[in-house]
Amino acid sequence: MHRHEQLRLLTSGKAPEEVSTNTAVVEAFDSARLTQARQLAAMTKKALADQIGVTPAAIGQYELGLTKPRPDLITALADVLEVPPRFFQGGRPHARLDASMAHFRSLRSTRSYQRAKAVSFTEQVWELTYALEKRVQLPWIDLPGFAGGEVNPGTELPGDPADAARALREHWSLGTGPVSHLVRRMEAHGIVVVMPPADEDSATVDAFSTSRLPRPIVVSTPNRADNVYRHRFTTAHELGHLVLHGDTAPGDMQQEREANIFAAEFLTPRASIQPQLPGRADLGKLVELQRTWGVSVKSLLFRCREIGLLSDSASSRAHQRLHLLADQPGFRGEPVTAYPGEQPAMLAQAFDLASDHGLTMQTLAEELVWSPARVRTLLGTPNQRPRLRLVQ
Template sequence: MFFGEKLQSVRELNGLSRKELADKLNVSEQAIWQYENQYTVPKFEIANEMKKLFNVKAQFFYTEPFTKNISKVESIAYRSEDREARKKAKMETTYLDFISYFLDNFENKLNLPVSTIKQLREESIQILNLSNKENNEASQLELIAENARKKLDIQSNEGLLYKLELSGIYILEKNMGASIDAYSTWTNEEKPFIILGNRKKSAVRRNFDLAHELGHLLLHYKIDMDSLTKDEHKKIEKEANDFASYFLLPKEEFLKDFSLISKKSNPESYFDMKMKYMVSIGALEYRAYKMNLLTFEENRYFYATLNRKGYRKNEPLDEDISIVRPGKIRSLLDLIFKNQLLSLNDFLNHYYLDRVFLEDLFGFENKYLTQYGEPLDREYFTNSNVVPLFSQKI
């Protein structure tokens, strides 16, 4: 039996509309609709083309669906400039459904450490809901940011991505086009995700993206993003931006370092602070200006110089700071496949997937998983040569 639901899911997973898929297969859009709703079954030649296009085995379309709907369109936090891209959100929920399902399969083989991000979220909501009139919105956000930095044990922004992964957040890279920087969401199963977009971004701008999305995860849990007006959406985006600024640039330490700057309106005066905090020059000045450390005239001169020197897009020192890529899922799969807790070949065959399907899904390089292609002798692994990152289930 051909399952049209699975065709629809892999189509959405690959970001294709019915019309786009129809063009690739040289059939009508109506035909794709009929396949997905199981009014007709594709011919062998068409099914074979779908198999190659989506990196699955032919049997994939003839076995029952296995993913669950664990993510919602209204829970995905896009940036304000990405509002027009919200039509892509349904396809992103399909992506998250696949990711979450496979992660559950892998993690069921291990005893994982307790996640701390949920507790931090609850603490953040409590602070935000404080009735103390002395705490205005800005001071509440700063308190939340200070608490988050402390609880996540952020000693340096250079290790931010690692600390967020350690807290229980799943961070992945995905090609979402040039207009989308990142997005975040909590799934129905309480899994927090941050999905990073354009890999060409500098390390310092990626740090701000991570902090911004952390702000959404902590501050905007359960908010229906689709129901927000334009002004309401701008407000929560400002909250996430302000949180990121407070979080990456803690007040007391920032004030001490900023006092050493000789010319506050000169972008090049911020180079040392950029290397220390791993934050863009623009974000550093923004934090200082909001703390009234620069006059309005100094602020205008700063941005005029920033534009004149082309620093808005490409800042000095960007090339000197390495981009840190997500490693949690790589470590998870390495532990499972190298220790033969699960065979990659068996896993792919069970779900009728090609290796490339899994590599694309998790944002790995081409042929990354070939290192696990040949089953290894289970007896090779002893207590002396396995690093105990997690506890194995008995």
């Protein structure tokens, strides 16, 4: 049978424009885009294959670039994975990551497909950043040791985590007191910080970061957002990974310990916090320090034990008391939403600035080949449609 007759049979019942689009997509099919879309949908190859009526092996061949899907399957793939058909067409900038290129805060409770989804989300964060950066000058990357740094690119930090934290505070002119607006300060130094929408997968994926893209990216997940103090420590932990472990493979527990040491020293420098810490487990005093320094009472108790102000047994008793007081005023977690300086804003503000010069949400979505809703999700801006309220 002639090739054109085969194509006509395969696409019977479809509009001419759809047939033309699907044929063009197949001709320039990008296998990595299929992988990205499938991972974002948190689907296995078998689950996707069942949905579109092919074998899991066929999906594997499409993703390896060994074969291409038939034109009539493009619409099915797009519908199941909730992307425009042209999403699978190559030719757009694509940041390619895998789970071995990201420092995940916790791996024990995270399944492989959830990490893959998080990594694909980060790829799209970079694509959005790249699209905006073509139109808006984002803050210069000022992160010592980062390969793509634009400010003092030859500057290196000490390898010791506490020394590195003190050196970065000095480099960023933070002084020796509390660090206010941690997330906004990181953004001001060129680090992309994002928080994905809450869903069942993000509930088990803890914060993570990567130095393997042209801009360092920190993803602060919603499961930390109910407590601003925990959120700040987690964010500082990821900052530690960026400056300490940019060239090393992630997943080492020693790296996690080093990132914790960095975060504690960065947020509460020992020389500054030690004179203020009580000589006994005075939880009332620690609540006051929590508000001043922006770290949790639990973190401050760890600091007391680390410095030697509390014995192991006294620290254990204090943690037990703290657990009993968890729902009391002063001890309850405060949500990040009450602290604008701890919420990402750089990408949304970049879009607003570009909008002032003619960029529309629709134009950006078409360039990225995403839906406008997807763009809003990654920008962290709510759906702008008015809400219908029925009066009874």
